Amino acid sequence: MSEELERLLSPPTAKLQPTPPGPRLRVVAPIADGAPDEGDGESSMAQASATKAMIPDVSPAALRRHDIKHDLLPKQLFAHDVYKSYRKGPVEVPVLRGVSCNVHQGEFLAIVGQSGSGKSTLLHLLGTLDAPDRGEIYYAGHRVDNLPAAGKDRLRNNDFGMIFQFYHLLPELSTLENVLSPLMIAQGALRYWRHRNAHRRRAEALLDMVGLGHRLKHRPRELSGGEMQRAAIARALVTEPRLLLADEPTGNLDQATGREIIRILRDLNHQQNLTIVMVTHDPAVADQADRIVRLANGRIEQ
Amino acid sequence: MYKLLLCWRYLRTRYIALASIISVTLGVWTMIVVNSVMEGFSTEMQNRIHGIISDLVFEGRSLDGIQDAAFHMEQIHKVAGDQIQSMSATVVVPAMLNFQCNGVWMTRQVELIGIDAATQSSVSDFGQYLQHPANREAMSFDLREGGYDLRDHQSGGEAPERKQMGDAGWAHRRETARIRAFQDQYLRKKQQPAAPATTAPPAQASSGGPPSADPFRDPFAGRVQHENVFDSAKQQHTGAVLGIAMTSYRDKTGQDRFLAVPGDDIKLTFPTVGQPPKAVSDNFTIVDYYESKMSEYDTKFVFVPIRKLQELRGMIDPSSGIGHFNAIQIKLKPGVDLNQVRDRLRAEFPPETYGIYTWRDKQGALLAAVQLEKAVLNVLLFLIIAVAGFGILAIFYMIVVEKTRDIGILKSLGASSSGVMGIFLTYGLSLGIVGSGFGMIIGLVFVRYINEIADGLAWVTGQPVFDPSIYYFYKIPAIVVPQTVAWIVLGALSITVAASILPARRAARLHPVEALRYE
Numbered sequence: 043m044s045e046e047l048e049r050l051l052s053p054p055t056a057k058l059q060p061t062p063p064g065p066r067l068r069v070v071a072p073i074a075d076g077a078p079d080e081g082d083g084e085s086s087m088a089q090a091s092a093t094k095a096m097i098p099d100v101s102p103a104a105l106r107r108h109d110i111k112h113d114l115l116p117k118q119l120f121a122h123d124v125y126k127s128y129r130k131g132p133v134e135v136p137v138l139r140g141v142s143c144n145v146h147q148g149e150f151l152a153i154v155g156q157s158g159s160g161k162s163t164l165l166h167l168l169g170t171l172d173a174p175d176r177g178e179i180y181y182a183g184h185r186v187d188n189l190p191a192a193g194k195d196r197l198r199n200n201d202f203g204m205i206f207q208f209y210h211l212l213p214e215l216s217t218l219e220n221v222l223s224p225l226m227i228a229q230g231a232l233r234y235w236r237h238r239n240a241h242r243r244r245a246e247a248l249l250d251m252v253g254l255g256h257r258l259k260h261r262p263r264e265l266s267g268g269e270m271q272r273a274a275i276a277r278a279l280v281t282e283p284r285l286l287l288a289d290e291p292t293g294n295l296d297q298a299t300g301r302e303i304i305r306i307l308r309d310l311n312h313q314q315n316l317t318i319v320m321v322t323h324d325p326a327v328a329d330q331a332d333r334i335v336r337l338a339n340g341r342i343e344q
Numbered sequence: 345m346y347k348l349l350l351c352w353r354y355l356r357t358r359y360i361a362l363a364s365i366i367s368v369t370l371g372v373w374t375m376i377v378v379n380s381v382m383e384g385f386s387t388e389m390q391n392r393i394h395g396i397i398s399d400l401v402f403e404g405r406s407l408d409g410i411q412d413a414a415f416h417m418e419q420i421h422k423v424a425g426d427q428i429q430s431m432s433a434t435v436v437v438p439a440m441l442n443f444q445c446n447g448v449w450m451t452r453q454v455e456l457i458g459i460d461a462a463t464q465s466s467v468s469d470f471g472q473y474l475q476h477p478a479n480r481e482a483m484s485f486d487l488r489e490g491g492y493d494l495r496d497h498q499s500g501g502e503a504p505e506r507k508q509m510g511d512a513g514w515a516h517r518r519e520t521a522r523i524r525a526f527q528d529q530y531l532r533k534k535q536q537p538a539a540p541a542t543t544a545p546p547a548q549a550s551s552g553g554p555p556s557a558d559p560f561r562d563p564f565a566g567r568v569q570h571e572n573v574f575d576s577a578k579q580q581h582t583g584a585v586l587g588i589a590m591t592s593y594r595d596k597t598g599q600d601r602f603l604a605v606p607g608d609d610i611k612l613t614f615p616t617v618g619q620p621p622k623a624v625s626d627n628f629t630i631v632d633y634y635e636s637k638m639s640e641y642d643t644k645f646v647f648v649p650i651r652k653l654q655e656l657r658g659m660i661d662p663s664s665g666i667g668h669f670n671a672i673q674i675k676l677k678p679g680v681d682l683n684q685v686r687d688r689l690r691a692e693f694p695p696e697t698y699g700i701y702t703w704r705d706k707q708g709a710l711l712a713a714v715q716l717e718k719a720v721l722n723v724l725l726f727l728i729i730a731v732a733g734f735g736i737l738a739i740f741y742m743i744v745v746e747k748t749r750d751i752g753i754l755k756s757l758g759a760s761s762s763g764v765m766g767i768f769l770t771y772g773l774s775l776g777i778v779g780s781g782f783g784m785i786i787g788l789v790f791v792r793y794i795n796e797i798a799d800g801l802a803w804v805t806g807q808p809v810f811d812p813s814i815y816y817f818y819k820i821p822a823i824v825v826p827q828t829v830a831w832i833v834l835g836a837l838s839i840t841v842a843a844s845i846l847p848a849r850r851a852a853r854l855h856p857v858e859a860l861r862y863e
Contacts (some may be wrong), residue, residue, distance in 0.1 A: 171756055173859045190761060199758020210753045210860065214353035226346035227759045277757075 058143050117180070119145035119168055119285060124177030124187075126163055137163045138174070139340040145285070150311040150318045152331035159337040161321045162289055168319060169202050169287045170194040203278030208288035209270040211262040211277070218258040221245040221277045241280075248276040252306060268299035275306060277344060281328050286310070288320040292327050304330050345762060346754070351770045354743070361771075364739040365779030367732030368836050372783025373790065375725045375832045376824070380791045382721070383828070387715045392638045393710075395469030398432075398673035398701035399682055403691065405699055408617040409435060409668030415525055416672060423692045427680045432463040433669040435653050439614035441646060443630075444592060445603040452590050454646045456614050458653030461485055467675040470647075473498075474585065475509065475633045476606075481584045485583030485649050487631045489514045492606060498637065508602045516607035517629075521577035571754030581609060585629035589642035591630075596719070596808075606630045612646065616658045617668065624656055729836050733843035735776065740768065740847035751851050752859025765852035772844025773837065780836040784829060791822045 103272070121143045127136040137160040145151055147170070166172040167179055170186055179187040186197060211220045223253045225235055225241050234241065249255050252272035262270055271291060278286055288307065292300030304327055310316045311332075320331060328334050336343040354361070378516060402411040413433035421428065435458035442449050461483045465471030471480050475493045478484075490513035496503035511519070591604040604610070608630050615621035628648060636642055651667070659668035659732050676685060682702040689700045704711060744751070751764055790797065798809040798820060810820050 156578065166857050169756070170859075172855075195758045197756075197758075197761045198756060206756075206860065210749070210756070212350070212750055212753060214350060214357055214750075219349065223346055223754075224757045227754070227757055228351065231348060343734050 047048070078341060093305070116147050117144045118147040118182060119319070120180040121164065121168060121174075122178045122180065124164075124167055124174035126160070126167060126172070126174050134151075136201070137340055138167070140177070141340070141342055142177075143168075143335055143342065145317060145319050147316045148305045148311075148317055150308065150330075152322070152328040152334045153319065153321045153337060154325065154328045154334055155337035155343075157293065157323060160340045161210065161323075161337045165287055165319065165321045166288050169204055170197055199224055200281055201284050203281070203283035203286045205271070205274050205278050205286065205288040207293040209262070209267070209274045209294075211270055211273060213262055216259050216261055217249065217254060217265065217273050218242070218245055220262065221249060221271055221280050224281045224283060245276065245280055248279055249273070252276050266299075267295050268302060271295060271303050279310075284317065286316055286318045288318060290322055291320060292322065292324060300324075300327065307319045346759070347767045347770050350767050351774055354771055358743060361736075361739055361743065361775055362733045362778070365732065365775045367735060368729055368776065368840060369783040369786065371725060371729035371732055372780045372832055372836050373787040374728070376720065376784060376787030376823075376829055377727060377790050377794070378721055379718070379828050379832070380787075380822040380824045381820060382714075382718050383823045383825055386711075387823055388821045389638065389714065390711065392636050392641075395472070395637050396638065396641055396705050397706050398468040399676045399703060400674040400686055400689070401671055401699075401701050401703070401706060402674060402693075403436075403699050403701075404669070407437065409670045409672070410660065410697070411668050412666050413669040414666075416669075419692070420672065420674065420689065424683070424685050424688055427676050427685055429675045429677045430463060430466040431675070432460050432467045432673050433490060433650065434459050434464075434671050435657070435659065435668070435672060436670040437614050437653070437657065439459075439612050439646065441586075441590065442611040442613070443604045443608060445591075450591075450603065452643075454587075454590065454612075455644045456612060456646050456648060456802070457651065458650035459647050460650050462787045464647075464673075467673040469636075470634070473634050473636045475588070475635065479632050483531055485585075485631055487514055487517065487580045487583060487607060487629055492632075496635065498635070504597065504599050506600050506602070508605050512605040513607050516605055517580070518577045520607065521575075524576070525805055551768035576609070580629040580631075581627040582629070582648060584610060584612070584628035585632045585634050585647040586610075586630055587642040587645045588633040588635040589639055590644075590646070592633075604630060606632055612648070614653075614657065616656075620656060626656055657713065669805035715758070726745050726835060729839050732779075733839040736772065736840055736843040737846060740767060740772065740844050741850070743771075744768065744847045744851045748854060748859050748862040751854050752856050752862065755854070755856035756860060761762070761852040764854075765848045768848035768851050769841060771838050772848070775844075776837040776840030780833045783836070784833055788824060791824055794822050795819045810845065 121141060123140050123142050124138055125136070126138040127134050129135070130138075141160070141164060143153075143164065153161045153164060163172070167174050167187070170179070170189070173187050177187075178185050180203070181197065186194065189197070205243060211217075211288075212223065215223065222245050224242055229237070246255065246258065249258060249272075252275055254269060254272050254276065257265060257269060262273070265273065271294075275291075286307070291303050291307070295303065307318055307320065308330055311318050318331075320327075322328050359497065373524075402416070410416065417431050417433070420431065437456050437458075439454050439456035441452040441454045444450070459470070467485050471483050474480050475497075476488050476491065477493065477497075478488060478491070480497075491509070492509040492512045494505050494509055495509070496506075586604075588600075591601045592600050594600050610628050610630060611625055612628055613623050613625035616624050634642070634645060635709065650669070654667040654669075660666070676682065682704070686700055686702050687704075688718075693700065754764055754767075755761075795810075802808045802810075
């Protein structure tokens with residue numbers, strides 16, 4: 043499958059700009075005529091070659107090869123001293139108490155901790171699903187935690203892909219429609235209809251990539267847990283995100299299936315240079331990541 | 345796009361929501377049926393009233409009438425001649441009608457109307473309501489030989505047969521006269537059994553004794569029968585057209601039973617003009633029946649020739665021969681504004697003496713009552729749909745709760761709050777479209793086959809739904825007004841959308857993280 047991945051994915055290029063939010067995930071080779079972002083390939087290549095001239099080879103793979111710290115890479119996502127507490131009846135329960143966390147471009151970061159340590163909350167804050175009580179979240183150099191709802195919606199739809207422990211597929215839609223749903227949300231009915239064939243090809247290619255090419259018409263309840271999670275990954279990738287946020291992606295799967303999911307994520311990270319932030323409580327899973335951040339009692343454990 | 349897709353899927357998988365819109369369907373259905381039937385009834389009624397009253401009525405306020413119809417028509421013509429098609433003068437007077445049935449005299453309180461046979465049909469639908477085909481062509485107060493309609497010509501040939509009308513006319517008159525003559529003869533025989541044999545022996549007669557010797561002798565016996573004595577087998581009195589319900593009733597099967605038919609004689613008693621009025625009466629012969637299907641008129645109106653009525657009431661000026669009249673019926677040209685002509689005439693004629701009304705003014709109270717009845721019924725029926733709205737609200741709330749996690753998923757995928765709200769509003773709208781669409785189809789089909797359905801119901805329950813002995817129509821009149829249907833459907837749609845606003849707002853306001861955590 044990894045060969046297939048290689049074939050499907052365009053060759054990764056390191057684009058090291060301080061401001062751009064990281065490379066777009068390029069998934070499908072045969073992207074149709076009208077597909078967006080088709081035109082910027084050349085310019086990004088030019089940019090990449092320009093940066094290459096300054097810094098010889100700084101792809102995460104190269105970094106790994108040379109055992110260089112990821113801190114050299116530009117920060118793609120950045121939580122600065124965030125606090126978050128939930129109200130349970132009259133009691134205010136603090137979840138995060140001053141957490142700062144960097145996510146570098148192209149890295150595979152694992153956030154681990156006991157349940158209740160606030161790791162999922164941190165992920166939600168990073169993914170703009172929730173707003174911190176105090177502190178800021180920066181994405182690609184811009185503060186995002188105080189964006190208006192519409193801006194956050196666009197960010198979640200366009201720049202972030204999300205995977206959940208319980209897969210969270212829509213039960214009324216088929217696998218293919220579930221994968222297409224972020225595109226449907228992104229585009230109005232008319233525009234979606236005009237590009238439906240291109241969208242469909244891309245979704246099918248993604249499902250092929252995660253090994254679900256034969257389950258397009260099935261409803262989620264007819265799929266196994268691993269298949270559902272793979273469909274969820276395909277859904278997260280369909281808008282070509284720059285960042286993948288995974289909340290316990292293996293939490294509900296047996297070990298073998300879990301490993302398979304992690305392998306897909308790692309392949310995406312290595313071959314696509316896709317930034318991945320994964321929350322897990324399983325050390326074995328966390329070990330697959332480039333870097334691990336430990337949370338305990340709402341603080342980063344050093 | 346996802347809104348439409350999800351709506352469509354919810355619509356196909358959530359049957360409980362479809363159950364909630366059955367009441368919308370029922371509401372729309374009943375509203376369409378009730379409105380169509382009421383529209384049918386009121387249109388039928390208005391057509392009748394209009395047909396009876398003509399467009400405008402120009403009337404004198406005194407029962408004694410106003411002199412010279414021709415002069416007044418000329419004056420009216422001067423005011424609004426270009427808009428008037430025809431006019432006809434009438435004399436209207438309350439009267440008492442007596443007719444004999446099986447030897448018993450029956451009395452009715454009537455409104456006697458003297459009309460001009462030649463022009464009356466040109467100002468109103470009077471002619472169309474008569475029972476003899478020839479009278480409908482050209483009205484005449486002469487009794488016809490026969491050939492009266494056996495079936496109600498206005499019902500489209502579906503009415504039950506009126507057997508008694510079969511021998512109405514001269515045939516009936518001759519037969520009645522023959523029977524009466526026979527009865528008279530029989531009675532006379534019975535009263536003087538063998539009288540000539542005992543009291544008048546030939547010997548006495550030949551003696552030439554004075555005839556006055558016998559005190560019990562018939563003083564007129566020796567008189568020769570005059571040529572001009574009224575022979576009811578060959579002659580008729582002045583013709584009269586009676587409202588059909590005056591001498592008939594309709595039994596449970598819808599058959600009309602007549603107590604008198606054309607050819608029978610009646611007596612009319614009415615006041616003369618002048619002070620104090622005196623009652624005069626005269627014999628008339630029924631020459632036709634008038635069936636407007638408005639029971640108020642069919643039980644009240646008796647039409648006789650205007651000239652005869654003027655003579656009998658003393659309304660004719662002996663020196664000039666010009667008669668008095670009570671009212672002029674005016675038929676306007678098509679498309680003319682009635683109220684405008686009425687107002688022009690009102691400005692010209694002193695209101696103390698003349699009342700000028702349109703047919704709507706004349707029946708204003710009735711028409712307003714029907715209108716009010718329709719409005720109240722619509723409000724009540726619309727409440728049914730409003731109740732359905734609350735059902736939709738409750739079920740939508742449950743669906744939103746059930747779909748909480750899906751809402752969280754959509755929001756985590758970047759769906760906006762308004763988008764999520766749109767899902768449920770669109771869902772409400774599509775449920776409304778389905779509900780009211782079905783209601784509309786069922787309603788329209790119901791209206792189309794309403795008489796068959798009424799017959800079926802009557803057959804099942806054994807009770808006639810539409811009792812022809814109560815109503816004057818044989819079929820339920822129903823008129824579908826497209827605008828009304830559109831309004832009903834629109835109203836139902838807006839109620840379903842309004843009912844889904846609250847649940848949709850709740851869905852839109854759900855916090856994505858809490859929604860995702862929801863189990």
